Amino acid sequence: xxxxxxxxxxxxxxxxxxxxxxxxxxxxxxxxxxxxxxxxxxxxxxxxxxxxxxxxxxxxxxxxxxxxxxxxxxxxxxxxxxxxxxxxxxxxxxxxxxxxxxxxxxxxxxxxxxxxxxxxxxxxxxxxxxxxxxxxxxxxxxxxxxxxxxxxxxxxxxxxxxxxxxxxxxxxxxxxxxxxxxxxxxxxxxxxxxxxxxxxxxxxxxxxxxxxxxxxxxxxxxxxxxxxxxxxxxxxxxxxxxxxxxxxxxxxxxxxxxxxxxxxxxxxxxx
Amino acid sequence: xxxxxxxxxxxxxxxxxxxxxxxxxxxxxxxxxxxxxxxxxxxxxxxxxxxxxxxxxxxxxxxxxxxxxxxxxxxxxxxxxxxxxxxxxxxxxxxxxxxxxxxxxxxxxxxxxxxxxxxxxxxxxxxxxxxxxxxxxxxxxxxxxxxxxxxxxxxxxxxxxxxxxxxxxxxxxxxxxxxxxxxxxxxxxxxxxxxxxxxxxxxxxxxxxxxxxxxxxxxxxxxxxxxxxxxxxxxxxxxxxxxxxxxxxxxxxxxxxxxxxxxxxxxxxxxxxxxxxxxxxxxxxxxxxxxxxxxxxxxxxxxxxxxxxxxxxxxxxxxxxxxxxxxxxxxxxxxxxxxxxxxxxxxxxxxxxx
Numbered sequence: 001x002x003x004x005x006x007x008x009x010x011x012x013x014x015x016x017x018x019x020x021x022x023x024x025x026x027x028x029x030x031x032x033x034x035x036x037x038x039x040x041x042x043x044x045x046x047x048x049x050x051x052x053x054x055x056x057x058x059x060x061x062x063x064x065x066x067x068x069x070x071x072x073x074x075x076x077x078x079x080x081x082x083x084x085x086x087x088x089x090x091x092x093x094x095x096x097x098x099x100x101x102x103x104x105x106x107x108x109x110x111x112x113x114x115x116x117x118x119x120x121x122x123x124x125x126x127x128x129x130x131x132x133x134x135x136x137x138x139x140x141x142x143x144x145x146x147x148x149x150x151x152x153x154x155x156x157x158x159x160x161x162x163x164x165x166x167x168x169x170x171x172x173x174x175x176x177x178x179x180x181x182x183x184x185x186x187x188x189x190x191x192x193x194x195x196x197x198x199x200x201x202x203x204x205x206x207x208x209x210x211x212x213x214x215x216x217x218x219x220x221x222x223x224x225x226x227x228x229x230x231x232x233x234x235x236x237x238x239x240x241x242x243x244x245x246x247x248x249x250x251x252x253x254x255x256x257x258x259x260x261x262x263x264x265x266x267x268x269x270x271x
Numbered sequence: 272x273x274x275x276x277x278x279x280x281x282x283x284x285x286x287x288x289x290x291x292x293x294x295x296x297x298x299x300x301x302x303x304x305x306x307x308x309x310x311x312x313x314x315x316x317x318x319x320x321x322x323x324x325x326x327x328x329x330x331x332x333x334x335x336x337x338x339x340x341x342x343x344x345x346x347x348x349x350x351x352x353x354x355x356x357x358x359x360x361x362x363x364x365x366x367x368x369x370x371x372x373x374x375x376x377x378x379x380x381x382x383x384x385x386x387x388x389x390x391x392x393x394x395x396x397x398x399x400x401x402x403x404x405x406x407x408x409x410x411x412x413x414x415x416x417x418x419x420x421x422x423x424x425x426x427x428x429x430x431x432x433x434x435x436x437x438x439x440x441x442x443x444x445x446x447x448x449x450x451x452x453x454x455x456x457x458x459x460x461x462x463x464x465x466x467x468x469x470x471x472x473x474x475x476x477x478x479x480x481x482x483x484x485x486x487x488x489x490x491x492x493x494x495x496x497x498x499x500x501x502x503x504x505x506x507x508x509x510x511x512x513x514x515x516x517x518x519x520x521x522x523x524x525x526x527x528x529x530x531x532x533x534x535x536x537x538x539x540x541x542x543x544x545x546x547x548x549x550x551x552x553x554x555x556x557x558x559x560x561x562x563x564x565x566x567x568x569x570x571x572x573x574x575x576x577x578x579x580x581x582x583x584x585x586x587x588x589x590x591x592x593x594x595x596x597x598x599x600x601x602x603x604x605x606x607x608x609x610x611x612x613x614x615x616x617x618x619x620x621x622x623x624x625x
Contacts, residue, residue, distance in 0.1 A: 057519060083521030094513045099566050103508070110509050111521035115502060163520070 008035045009071070010167040010198035011056060011086075016065035018048075018055045024063070025051045026222045033167065033198040038189055040213030041202045042233075044243055048222040049202045050091070053169055056200070057088050070166065083111035087160035089153075091171040091202075097145025101155045104144060105131055108162025127162050133195075134158035135188060150181035157188065168192065170201040174208065186212040210234045210257035218242060234258040293564050297577035304581050305358070308588040309350045313596060316342050316350075325351070356481035356489075356545055357587040357601075358580035361552055363493050363542035365579020367535035368553025369560070369571050370500050373507040374531050375438055382539035382553040385445035385532070386422030389452035391543040394418020395473040396459040399466050411473065412485065412544040419540030422448050423532075475600035476549035478587050489541045496538030500572055503531050507568040549583070551605045555613040556582055562616055582609065 011033040018026040026048040033039045041049050054060045056067055058074050067074040069085045077085065087108070095104055108130065109123040119127075131137040136154040139147065147155060153173055160168055170189070174182040182205070190212060193199050203209035209216055210230035217227040218234075220242045226233045236249045239260060248263040309321045323336035324346040338346075364382050371380040383389075398414035425448050430440035456474075460467050506527050509517050514524050539553070556579045557571060564570050583601070586608065590601040 054515075059515060059518065079518065079523055080521040083519060086519075088516075088519045090515065093516055096511050096566050098561070099511065103565075103567060107509050107512065107520060110506075113505070115506065118505075 009033070010035055010069065011200060012066075012068040013052075013056060014066045014068075016052070016055060016067070017063040018051055018060055019063040020051075020060075024222060026055065026219075027064075028223055029065075029219070031217050031224070031227065033200045035166065035198050036193055036196055037214040038193045038199045038201060038212060040209040040216045040230075041200060041219060042204075042206060042209050042216055043219035043225075047219040047242075049219055050171055051222075052219065053088075053171055053200070053202060057086055057169060058082055080111050083163060083165070085165050086167045086169060087163040087165040088169045089156045089160050089171065089173060091175060093156055095144050098143050100140070101136060101142050101144060101147070101158075102127065102131065102140040104155055105140075105158045105162050108159040111163055111165075126164065127158075130158045130161035133161055133192070135184075148181075149176050150178075150184065153177065153181075153185055154188070157185075161192070166197060168197050168199045170199065172202050172204060175204065182208055206234055206239070206260035207257070210260070211255075230257050234260060293570065293574055294577070297574055297581070300581045301358070301577055301584075304584045304588075305354055308354045308357075308584050309346055311588055311592055312345070312350060314342075314345065316346060321346055352483045352486055353478050353481040353587070354584055356486045357478050357584045359486060359489060359493055360478075360542040360546045360549065361556075361579040361581070361583025362497065362576040363538045363579075364549060364552040364583070365556035365575040366497050366500055366572055367539040367542075368579075369557035369568070369575040370503075370507070370531050370535040371553070372557055373510060373568055373571075374528050374535075375442070376511060376513075378558065379554075381550075382535065382542070383449075383548070383550070384442065385426045385536060386448040386452060387419045387536055387539045387543060388548045388550075389449040389456070390422025391415040391419035391540060392470075392474055392548060393452040393456045393459075394421075395547070396456045396463075396470045399469045399473075400459055400463045412488075415473070415547075416540050416544035418452070419536070419543055422452060423536040423540070427532075472600070473547040476547035476602040477590075477598070477600055478546050479591075479598060481546075485545060489545050492537055492541040496534045496541065497576060499530060499534035500538070503527060503534075504568040504572045507531065507572075508566075511566065511568075546601075549602045549605060551602070551609050552579055552583055552586075555609050559613065559616060 009032045011031075013032075014030050016026055016029040017024060029052060031039070041052065043049055051060065055062055056074075058067075058077075069077065069082070074082065105127045106119060106123070109119055109127060112123070113119065128137065131140055134154045134157045136151060136158055139151055139155070142151075144152065144155065157170075157173070160170075173189070174185050177185065186208065189199055189201060193214075201213065203213070210233075213230060215228060216230050216233040218225045218238060225242055226235075226238050231251070234249060235258070239247050239249050246263055248261050250259040250261060252259055306318055306321050310316050310318055320338050320342045323338040324343040326333050326336050327338065327343065328347055367382040368380070371382055371384055372378055374380075375384070392415070394414035394417050395411050397418070398411035401410075422445075426441060426444040429444040429448075430437065456470070460470055463470065506522055509520050509522050510524070510527065512520070517524050542549075557575045560571050560574045560578060564574060583605070586604040587601050589608065590599045590604045593599060
């Protein structure tokens with residue numbers, strides 16, 4: 001990362017706290033997502049990753065702290081302006097099984113359309129382009145109910161691209177996918193970042209996160225434990241601290257990023 | 272973007288079946304069924320006389336066709352108001368049903384979900400038993416409309432917390448209000464002796480009280496209601512995703528839901544006031560449209576309105592001809608004929624998805 005100006009920071013969270021009822025789910029979280037980078041949000045189940053993502057998009061009220069999107073406070077954006085600035089793909093988004101893929105992608109144009117507006121040729125062109133970038137243009141006519149898990153993920157990513165928002169937030173885009181599909185989805189995410197998008201992605205698989213993200217934020221019990229380059233964050237000490245000692249981190253010279261593997265009880269420590 | 276890519280999407284997806292085809296078919300069906308239903312009755316009237324009589328009564332351009340006097344009177348004063356009323360009610364029930372299903376994302380939702388039917392029935396029952404001489408017989412549709420609106424407003428109010436209304440509490444409130452209104456109607460039925468038959472007639476739906484003044488009174492409410500639904504059609508597509516996604520795509524979910532439900536309830540309440548409680552139209556017509564023409568609400572809503580009109584005009588035609596001169600309640604016909612047709616279509620669709 002070179003030096004960054006404020007316009008390069010697409011998402012800026014400062015000292016964020018989110019309370020739900022009496023419980024503080026997220027606290028003291030600060031992070032930046034810059035143009036052209038993939039920032040991975042990692043941490044165990046219940047660490048507050050999805051809550052943080054939802055707070056960053058204005059779905060949950062903040063107890064404390066600020067969210068800025070491309071320099072503007074989130075609270076100053078109305079729904080449509082927000083949807084033009086941030087595109088979100090939820091973990092397992094719902095959609096009618098008989099909806100066609102192209103129809104879903106076209107819904108991504110909604111932030112750009114008024115109540116009485118119809119999609120113009122431009123909107124169709126953007127949707128088409130989004131499907132091509134997400135690698136699902138050949139499936140445009142298919143019903144969502146007939147798609148595989150990986151194809152379905154591409155469909156929703158294409159819808160997010162159709163929003164033409166500079167910032168993409170993806171909640172576990174590779175959940176329930178086989179390893180090949182996981183790699184393909186992350187290659188796609190890298191390509192989007194290379195085209196200038198800023199991507200914040202929640203990832204469960206630490207090896208995958210370390211392989212594909214520029215920087216990582218490790219969250220545990222609602223707070224940031226570590227953030228920085230993958231090899232600085234995914235360390236034996238951090239992983240043991242957050243995930244317990246059943247997990248081993250291997251720094252293999254043949255692989256650029258740290259590899260995290262499960263270790264059965266009684267197998268001993270690092271090889 | 273090169274030109275071929277730009278046109279690839281419309282051709283390959285939502286517009287695949289052509290954007291005019293289904294509407295042309297639906298309008299044609301409507302024209303055919305209107306003429307057919309006007310021809311049939313105690314006296315059969317030839318199509319030429321039906322068309323001539325209609326032409327003679329068209330404002331500004333009409334007139335000049337010679338039609339036998341008796342036939343013209345039957346067409347204009349007796350059959351046509353009934354056909355038009357059935358068509359309006361069918362359009363209202365089917366489009367509001369489609370809207371309810373869209374807002375609740377529940378295929379079982381129908382126009383009567385929030386207590387419209389039971390509120391209207393109670394209003395009608397009160398209209399039958401209470402002596403309101405000033406209103407005369409027209410007290411029944413007016414009170415039915417008022418009852419339906421009160422029921423829906425109560426359901427909204429009871430389920431609201433702050434500015435938001437959850438789908439589940441709205442449905443639960445609707446069920447509770449329907450139960451209370453239903454109990455009150457039953458009580459009135461038990462104590463009303465010979466008037467009970469009139470109330471029963473309302474509960475099963477019938478068009479035998481149809482008249483031009485009644486149809487014209489209902490028209491403005493239907494025009495407003497259905498127009499609002501059509502305006503929201505594209506946004507209803509976004510609502511087919513879950514609420515969180517719709518919000519993230521820039522839709523004000525609460526406000527949209529309110530607007531659509533208000534318009535749909537107004538539309539359904541007007542239909543009930545015109546013709547009583549006719550079940551099934553609002554449930555099956557939108558589903559048939561979805562199965563045949565896809566899930567885009569910009570097609571589902573207008574096509575439901577058109578085909579709902581076709582369906583109810585045809586059902587009423589059967590209702591008054593199968594046991595001539597006796598009439599069958601139209602609600603019985605809609606269920607007996609529509610049910611098997613719908614089941615068959617659903618089965619074939621399930622086969623296609625597999």
